[in-house]
Amino acid sequence: MSALPDASTRLTCLLGHPVAHSASPAMHNASFRKLGINAVYLAFDVIRLKPALEGLRELGALGCNITVPYKEEVVMLLDLLDERAELIGAVNVVKFGEEVMGFNTDVDGVKYSLELLEATGDCALLLGAGGAARAVLAALQGSFDRVLIASRNVNRASALSDLCLRLGLDCIPIPWEERNRRLAEADLLVNATPLGTGGGEPPLDLSGLRSGTAVLDLVYNPVETQLVREARERGCRAIGGLKMLVRQAAMSERIWFNVDPDEGLMEEAALRFLGVGIGGGEG
Template identity: 40%
Template structure:
């Protein structure tokens, strides 16, 4: 029950209507009997500068941050946790006297992969994209794998690859950058960290034949079966939808706000129930 002691947590992004975060976070709060509520706020880029001061004034205790604000929000925060500092993007904020930025996307992606295929190390991993989500996933997985950044704007891919090499002490054989339409021959795992697949008429970033024998993960979770995952399924490749990462990064954020470990299964069940009702 919402009352005058209820603490508010929210998602900020533009757009946010597609988000399933309110479904799973509110289910997790109820499961742990915590007096919190989670809402979604569509924040236009030009209004982003008001969010943190507004949160402090209203006593909002935390945020998730999604496209397109993950990098831009940093300039309005008081501090960054090590993960956010390394990645240069924020997806979770805790607000008290200070607003502190965190990034749970990378660990969320790793846990989603490992849930399906076991320990992920010494693999060749190609990541489509060089934005906020791609940065988080690339930095996390580059710790013990070879990473290839594929992006439409090659300069952005190059910049991200160079940052990873410098900050993690890697070499140019371990972290590479390539154009978007690249050969996937020696790649073990393919991850889509762009928004391609969210629109009905989006073309897949790789063909079924290119994905044969690979693990394919798409961070887009609405729709659950993206064009890329449809291609992967045509050749019986291991296809991992965006729900795993969404849930695991959300669970890490939940812990940051509340200090409590949420029940992953409760979060997943709430989403699946909602999707069955709404489609």
């Protein structure tokens, strides 16, 4: 990659609202430098998604990632979807060309995180019902039979019933107020909401958490959220969203450039952005 962008530099980016907290530019730009790719990755805080996509296409951008709150809305703005994105109704990767195509690599990130947790059992408690929650449901297929879905918007949780049917999952929407009471049933707890970002309070009371329950918090900033920390203190296997973030990002680069990124380097770049030393201490 050139020391500075030039007329041949390819544009990739993140679209969402908000995006100031995102480690994606740090990860991707470090990866591009390592791979010798003449590309740049930026983050754009957008209020209107459709004109943002149209502008990127007109500018000749190669691709973009989609984050909160647009992973579902973007589906209707694309020409084509890959099989997985069409199945779950959510997109986090877009590739521009003669036709604009959407993909979902969040599922890869969630699956990898669940493998690291060695998460098994019958029942999962899923907090959230947006685009990230759809990826979680797809990742749970074949590993869990029953999913309790708690969302502040009960209608959104209920709207996932068709997806659950296609995935062969027994999904039970529950009111947000019941999440604490139903926690004891769960062999796996997944937070697919933004709650806890920036060090905020965890999305539920963990007093009912069983010691054998696996916990996945998709929030990655801070690296160890209060949910993850408290779950570990209770003897649970728990990880934050950084591994998911890195894996979905690496898969994005494979889609855009047909390359094999160094995920270790990408994770180190994210940790530096988040102010965490590579050895694990605060930077």
